[in-house]
Amino acid sequence: MKKLNNYQFILLLGVLLLASCTDDRYEVNDSRPTGETVEVSFTYTVDKMLNVGENDIPLNGDGLLTRTVPEDLDGNDGANAEVKKMTVLQFNELDRFIRKSNATLGAGGAVSVDLTQCTGLSKVIVLANAPAKFSAVTPELGEQFAVVAKKVIELTQESDLYYVDPDDSKNYLFMSDIATIDFTAPPAALNLTFKRNVARVNLKLELSSFTLKSVRLRNVPKQMLLADQVSEKQSLVPYDTSTGENIFPFESGLIDYDVITDVSDYLNAGKYSFSWYVPRNEQGVITAATSKEKTKEKKPYATYFEIVVEDNTGYQATFSIVPGANNVVDYNLMPNKVYTTSLKVAGLGEDDDRISNLTTFEGYSNSYILNPPAVGKRTFAIPIKQVYKYWKGTAAGYGNESSVLTGTWEVSHLWSDVTATGVTVSTNSGSFNSTAEDGEFEVKVESSATNGNYIVALKAGGKILWSWHLWVTDYNPDAFTGPVDQAIYKYKVNGGYVDRYGSFGTGGLPWNPGGGYGNGVIMDRYLGALSDKHVFSKTGKSGQLYYQFGRKDPFCPPLSSTNIKTSGALKEIKEIVQEPQAFYTISVTTYGYQWTSYGSSIESGNIWYDSSLVDERSIYDPCPEGWQLPTSNGFLGDFRAGNTMYTGTNLAAASGAGRTGVGVRYWPGGDAEASNTNVVWYPAVGYISHWNTAGQPNGAPIGEITQAYDAGTCYMANTHTHLGIHLVYRPETSYFVANATIAPSSANPVRCVKKDVAE
Structure with a gap:
């Protein structure tokens, strides 16, 4: 055949x-x-x-x-x-x-x-x-x-x-x-x-003290059976042999539905209601006792609601809620069934993994503003890019020692000017290593945290590689995004104001027309201050920070004697990177009262200023992300009389003879009759002495405040003949001087600007 x-x-x-x-x-x-x-x-x-019930999820x-x-x-x-x-x-x-x-x-x-x-x-x-x-x-x-x-x-x-x-x-x-x-x-x-062949998922949402910003359904399977109900009747739904469960899909073929931002269309009688249709997503069950344990991380392919809300301080939190037959263990969405989740949000909760109120930062900065939440806690991710930028950098003033970027790194609290409560520093994995260039460490700030200044350091083998200033405050100057109005000089933000220095009756413009700040704003307080009307102390207190010229890390007096370093030789800038608490002073005047050799040859001593960069903001600038120190060419030479008012007691007394509460109010618009809320306040905080002035009038030993209530000083980013340029004013005079000089080893407060806020 x-x-x-x-x-x-x-x-x-x-x-x-x-x-x-x-x-x-x-x-x-x-x-x-x-x-x-x-x-x-x-x-x-x-x-x-088939309605499988409404799962109420209280938070x-x-x-x-x-x-x-x-x-x-x-x-x-x-x-x-x-x-x-x-x-x-x-x-x-x-x-x-x-x-x-x-x-x-x-x-x-x-x-x-x-x-x-x-x-x-x-x-x-x-x-x-x-x-x-x-x-x-x-x-x-x-x-x-x-x-x-x-x-x-x-x-x-x-x-x-x-x-x-x-x-x-x-x-x-x-x-x-x-x-x-x-x-x-x-x-x-x-x-x-x-x-x-699809399931319906409903979300019913009620908010208390929050604003709904967006809602999105995520992790929707992009794989669907040709005839799902036929397959189910014939027991043909794919079976995952690796898990022994009827899981479909068991590959990460997922899509996200479009985000809903125009949420007002879904609001009725104070409650939001949303509905979507989705293919079968059968991901099984977990063993759990409470709804807090039902997180999207437990079943990475599970469909979930992503809900973004905003509190009254302007910060946002994200809720990730997984629908299912119940709100504790079930991760299954079956065709021809309706799944309804009712969620009431009244707070951010404590230790709830379904809630992410993570604030991330993108740039290279040495300080960060951390606003505590109204309730619960907020997490901030602090990038460590500065570490690599500095130690891999080969230009003058950089570390040029990439060999230190090895081993295990740890982040820890170094010091603070308040009792460190409610602020916790940690890393995602407990440590960093040399491959973590885009890594970050987390700072958790509780609603009960004490406002103040916290310095944290990243260490390798006990040696500091970099440090950051964390400013925990209700003040949020980033809330102002413009536009500026040439006739308005103060703009309200959460916790205070941002200011413009515009024209006034006599003396011309405080902002130099060619200085680059025509569309800029300046913070209403010194960096680290706890309020715009902060009352300072002659001996130092929380929120009273001073910076040696070119230093990225602050000091809060009185300084410990162990942190005062006196030397007859200039210091390498690498030394102060690794010793952020050391207050360096030179015992001789040969070097023009410098503390570092870097400033004597690079950019004419402009350690905070780098003309090679687009924003001219160097790696040592101490201001928060998006802000920088002003340069003297941004100001005219002085702020004239008739537009300022000195306050305090015993102003007529001789220098150092018992004046208190001294400072100056300045009206940017020249309106001396304006209310106190429309003025700029510069308290006369003096400066930290870089040499022993105890024998001089109102003098103070090294490391202590001198000339408090007698003078106000505020560093700018650039220098003049190796002396730090700063704003200075005295009650005996009738105006500010914007380009005065002072020894760079002295420590002065600083005030940060944002150069361009679009009109």
């Missing part, structure tokens, strides 16, 4: 499957030929989606929302139960595909479809309202039923789940069912019960 080759066998199989098919139509009767076209009638109903100890019945899917949402089109995939008695037909939808719900006569039982997969990607699927002749039913269709967007009817332009949900036709007897009309 001659054997058939593979090609001949496949060809013969096709002939057997499709034998006697013609274009002739036969009525359904006992004598119809096999393979001919017959007309079969259908009736159908649509199964209502911060609040009570549950009142339960309400979820709106039925077949409501007026444009994706209802009406069938607009029907496609039938037919399989023969061997469960092999033989035909694809489009049904005819008649009046009164009557449906008919052309099928192929078979010799026995024939299965049909019926797709109702199949979206374009699904209706385009045509199995290969002879393809097995089980293979076709489990075909996976790739989705790219939410609209892939809908059929858009060309007549009314409405969206209709995709449904399916399976039926078996017995061709050994005249087949009766088929009765179908369609179920939707």
Whole structure:
């Protein structure tokens, strides 16, 4: 007997499957030929989606929302139960595909479809309202039923789940069912019960003391079965053999639906209501006792709500809530079911992994403003880019010693000017290493944290590689984003103001027209101060910070004698990077009262200023991200009399003879009658002495404040003949001097500017 080759066998199989098919139509009767076209009638109903309950999720100890019945899917949402089109995939008695037909939808719900006569039982997969990607699927002749039913269709967007009817332009949900036709007897009309191939997820949201910024559904499977309900009936839903669970999808094929920012459209009677349709996402269950344990991290492919809210300080928190059959252990979204999550947000909670109020910073800075939350705690991610920029840098004044960027690094608290409560420093992994150039450490600030200044350091083998100033304060100057108005000089922000120094009646402009600050603003207080009306002390107190010229790290007097370093030689800047607490002073005047050799040859001593950079802000600038020290060319030479007012007691007394509370109020607009809220305040804080002045009037030993209440000083970023340039004013004089000089080893307060805020 001659054997058939593979090609001949496949060809013969096709002939057997499709034998006697013609274009002739036969009525359904006992004598119809096999393979001919017959007309079969259908009736159908649509199964209502099963409500699996409303899961109330209280946060911060609040009570549950009142339960309400979820709106039925077949409501007026444009994706209802009406069938607009029907496609039938037919399989023969061997469960092999033989035909694809489009049904005819008649009046009164009557449906008919052309099928192929078979010799026995024939299965049909019926797709109702199949979206374009699904209706385009045509199995290969002879393809097995089980293979076709489990075909996976790739989705790219939410609209892939809908059929858009060309007549009314409405969206209709995709449904399916399976039926078996017995061709050994005249087949009766088929009765179908369609179920939707998608689940509905509802989010009901109520906020207290928060503003809703956005809502998004994330981790939606981009894989969907061709006929999900058919697969479920036939137990054909894919099975993950690696876990022993019915998990689908078990690959990370996920998409995010569009973010909703215009949330007012979803608000009714003080509550928000959102709904989405999603494919099957069956991720199993966990073992847990409370809803706090049901986090998106436990099942990385689970669908979840991402809810962004904002508190009254302008900071945001993100809630990640996973829907399911319950709010504790279940991570499954099953087709033709409705899942409703009710969430009431009254606070950020304590140690709740579903809540992320992480604030991240992008740039290279040496200080960061950390605003405590109204309730709970807020996490700030501090980048460590400065470490690499400095130690890998080869320019003058940089570390040029990349060999230190090895081993294990740790971040720890160095010192603070207040009792360090409510502020915790940590790293994600407990340590850093030399591959963590884009790494960060976390600072958690509780609502009960004490406002003040915290210095933290990154160390390798106990040696400091870099340090940062963390300014914990209610003041948020970044809240002002513009525009500036040339007639307005103070702008309200959270916790205070930002100022402009504009024109006034006499003396011209405090802002130099060519100095680059025409559209800029300046903080209403010294860096680190606890308020814009901060009252200073002659001996030092919290919020009273001073900087040696060019130093990125502050000092808060009185200084410990162990931190005062006197030397007869100039110091390398690398030494002060690794000793941020050391107050360096030189015992001889040969070097012009410098403390470092860097300033005597690089940029004419402008350690804080780098003209090679776009923003001219050097790696040592102590200001927060987005801010910098002003340069003297930004100011005119002085602020004239008639526009300032000195305050305090005993102003007529001789220098150092008991004056208290001395400072100067300055009206940028020249309005001396303006209320106190419209003025700029410069308290006369003096400076930290760099040499022993105890024998001089109002003198003080090294490291202590001198000339407090007698003079006000404020460093600028540049120098003049190796002397630090600063603002200075005295009660005995009638004006500020904006380009006075002082020994760079002295420590003065600083005030930060933002150069350009668009008009």
